[in-house]
Amino acid sequence: MTTETTPIRGMGHSVKRKEDPRFLRGKGRYVDDIKLPGMLYMDIVRSPYAHANITRIDASKALALPGVLAVITGKDLDEAGLAWMPTLMGDKQMVLPVDRVVYQAQEVAAVIATERYIAADAITLIEVEYEPLPPVMDPFKALEADSPLVRPDREQKTNHIWHWEAGDAAQTDAIFQQAEVVVKQDLYIPRIHVSSIETCGCVASFDSVEGKLTVYMTTQAPHAIRTVFSLVTGIAEHKIRIVSPDIGGGFGGKVPVYPGYVIASVASLKTGHPVKWIEDRSENLQADSFARDYHISAELAATKDGAMQALRVKTLADHGAFDAAANPSKFPAGLFSVITGSYTLKAAHVEVDGVYTNKPSGGVAYRCSFRVTEAVHTIERMVDTLAQQLGLDPADVRMKNFIQPEAFPYTSPTGWEYDSGNYPAALRKAMEKIDYAGLRQEQAEKRARGELMGIGISTFTEIVGAGPSHTFDILGIKMFDSCEIRVHPTGSVIARIGVQSQGQGHETTFAQIVAEELGLPVENITVEHGDTDTAPYGLGTYASRSTPTAGAATAVAARKIREKARKIAAHLLEANVDDLEWQDYKFQVKGSPGRSVGMKEIAFAAYTNFPSDVEAGLEAVDYYDPPNLTFPFGAYICVVDIDRGTGQVKIRRFVAVDDCGNIINPMIVDGQIHGGLTMGMAPALMEAITYDENGNMQQGTFMEYLLPTAMETPVWETDKTITPSPHHPFGAKGVGESATVGAPPAIANAVVDALSHLGVTHIDIPITPWKVYAILEAHGVAEL
Amino acid sequence: MIPDNFSYLAPASLPEVWDALHEHPDDAKILAGGQSLIPLMKFRLANPAYLIDLRHVPDMDTLAERDGALVLGAMVREAALERSPLIQQRYPGIHDASAVVADPLVRNWATVGGNLAHADPANDHPAMMLALGARVVAQSPRGRRELSIDDFLVDTMETALQPDEVLVEIHVPQPAARSGSAYLKLERKVGDYAIAAVGVQLAFDGEVISHAGIGLTNVGPKAIRAQQAEAFLVGKQPSDETVREAARLAAQAADPTADLRGPVEYKRAIVRTLTARALRLAAQRATALA
């Protein structure tokens, strides 16, 4: 129990996490830990082909296996109108195919059995006959007139999905025509997979008496899922409960509705039993949605002395067989148009064309706020390309072109209003911390000796916190977020939020927000989320939006409580409401600091001794519609050494200076940055998903899809500047994805820098040792 | 990922193992550490009806020098090799190899016998054992026979073991007075199979190489002995030039295929680089030991 002197520990404290005691004891409750009476298990038959007609499915042998209760195929779902479901991007997606598969490992049929092991046996007994079709694997060829169609179900008989553009084409073209210098670079940002250590899964439980479907699900957005489920199944929304228990990492991969969730729910309706479905790792890697896969062609116009003027970008986006990206509705290419980055440009024009291929759905995030990683990689590589062409130091070129601190709020050429920033300060801090000048000198000395060392900079601007209702919605639902707070009579609190932690520590940070706003000790505040029956409606956690949206809602709800508390305080202090001020976490009579009352006492009075013109109780709810997005930023510097005998790149140092505005919990922010940097390094050096020409996915296990271990991961050095958001209630910006967004170009720039004296201007990620070695060999600098 | 059904047998002696193999000649598999076999079973790429666990067979984990050879029981765990002062001091190449097999947790179960008998060209011990001129001891009801590691490794996932034979020991000749060994591996990340790896052993007569062994990992259908490179080194001092030429010859002996670990030419280049580095390291160790 806390006492009056228990510290509040609100904003800015490295409060140890409230969620840890259960995780450390092995008492976390993840989806696969849930066991309901009479629960059945589902396993899924998947297609070995990327593109094929299904000519026959014979389940008789599986059904004859003792313990098998049902087999569900696309035909079964079709009869109930459930063979297809809407995607978050206004497309539709197969739940189970009726007659055709469109990517390898696509769900073909599901088995329901009494035991997990029996279900696994049964799927080997289902006979499926396929008639293979030519797969469409290359998005450029997909647009050729004679390409096979990935989606003949659509009216438009083309693999082109949509064209999207931002900025001013005419103005941009005009600048390019006059430009003193134009640099051009093609970049490919490969397909990658979030690979949270927990795969996806669910336990669906239909109560036929209540007519209510409860689904425990690995989801980052339980409320949105409930709405989609209601639309798909026709079950009234109050008869659907989605529970997101502890989630073993999300990173964007747990935003979409996967077919398995729907099939398991149908299976529960069909059998009257709870049904558990848990993906194995290969299913997770092969069939769940992917990130990136952008083929980018960028041009940058500048003056001879390195002043950037205009940016022109054309992009082909490989979205796989269904446009199931998890973007806001009006943004099929996400927030890619933030591509002008941290620099003042006179004009920009960005085009993206979405294309269908015979691959699983692309376009979910990989710890990235809606295509910002692709944008940042492009602009940060282009700045370096320009510097290299002009023989200028990449740090100088950045300093020269930065949007200056006094220029905020700054409207970018593609229409974003950056809220606040101080880019030169962050870069200067990073340069000092790593001794940039010293490193350049060392590099020159090493180069003279034939050793390869490179220094890479990334000064990125993030765009997070979607978003304002005038622009941002998903399936028409505006992207507000919410918090409901109840203060109990003894001064403890429960706060329920519309966002969903997957490791970010919301139970701790949101309690700190409440503690700060209400002046109650953080220990006495419980934060709950993830149960649609109890939490207020919210759009969930992804795109670094929790603190900017639900965090703001939490502060505003708490302030509503404080306003009511003011009336009760006036009553208790026998003072006029207007004579009270909130100071040092309590209400005091102005000029009489001795006459004060704290929230604990007020809470008790709210239930026992409230004024006659005030309702009993002390609670509030807020649905926060952010006025703008927030724009965190950072300056990263990476130093690499290259082994001339193997082409291996070793990150020797990596300094990350981040600015995410005001910080709730510095310990947690640091942890977010460490993790983000690691997930930035991985695709820069190791991770990528590739397909052979037959549509076989080549990284179907962790043997081939290379997650970094502690040995590949460098010792990250972090630091910060603080530039508060002017529009956020407590000046915070969001941080979860900054490092994933900012790190890859710092690493790529460092490797290119190490080889720049050889004339190397670009290497696509992942920068594998054989790519580097081929360059070394071509230039005669490989160790022999 | 769930394996198919099987019957589990835990024999307490070699004769019991032989009986089990005799009774189930076509559908039994020997289980050593299981770190390769069990994943294959989970993917149902291996579906033995009988699994014969060697863990309870006595005397399968010898790790000692005896009669001029290092004797390794087939069930010696990688972790035991990695920690053994004897291995570290006298057989550094084996120590190097054991320390880069998969990851530390896998090494707690993975065995040297399993690593050899699985005959995966990506496994680390076969190449090192080639370099060291190891001999493999197989036992069956018909008796005990010794064969050279070269004869033991037949092809990808194929050894010279007869259906009734069990690999029981590996014998590594004791190092000559002035000799050194090394195993260097390039991997995409810790836990991965080698892009390529090279095991070498050098013995010296004065300043001159009197014996050289070189084995290559994951650059062919099985571990490859770089014979020309070995022959080239004998009678020479390990000068930069000699080392470079031996490395070039070793790269020629490699027969890699392109895959997710890189193109053919890259893998050959890595064999060259690693051979040169391993030769230098082995020579340095020989000097240090002398």
Place this chain on the structure above:
Amino acid sequence: MTQHVKMTLNGQPIEADIEPRLLLVHFIREVANLTGTHIGCDTTSCGACTVQINGVPSKSCTLFAVQMDGEEIRTVEGMEQNGALHPLQEGFYQEHGLQCGFCTPGMLMTAEAFLREHPAPTDDEIRQAIAGNLCRCTGYVNIVKAIQHAAKHIREEQAAPVATAEVTR
């Protein structure tokens, strides 16, 4: 078809009739109902399923429960002693060595065995020791710190025994 096994799990005897193909991790999670041990891959790559067998950290998704007859198994649930967290659990708490918590039990099992043999490790040795345990959230920096925190605590405790602090909400 089934086989009888008897083992010790966190100091308690447990026996059951099981299919030989039952993976140890499923035995622990489904038969013994201890769900702290997780499954993250199928290829012995991630280490989320790490438990100790006779004190040796082992990936329980790559072992059959039937092999464990007569053995002593320890899982994360067996770390807390007499209501006091193990110094490693305390270290992970203090140093923010976990985020989603999914890899944490496996990390703890690996680290506990490691510290018994390496009471004063270097950071590099720690990184090598945990190379078979993947974490997607933390970037490992704080895991290394957490293990150092615990190592220091254990050394100090052995020099002069003190009560272990308890993690509370």
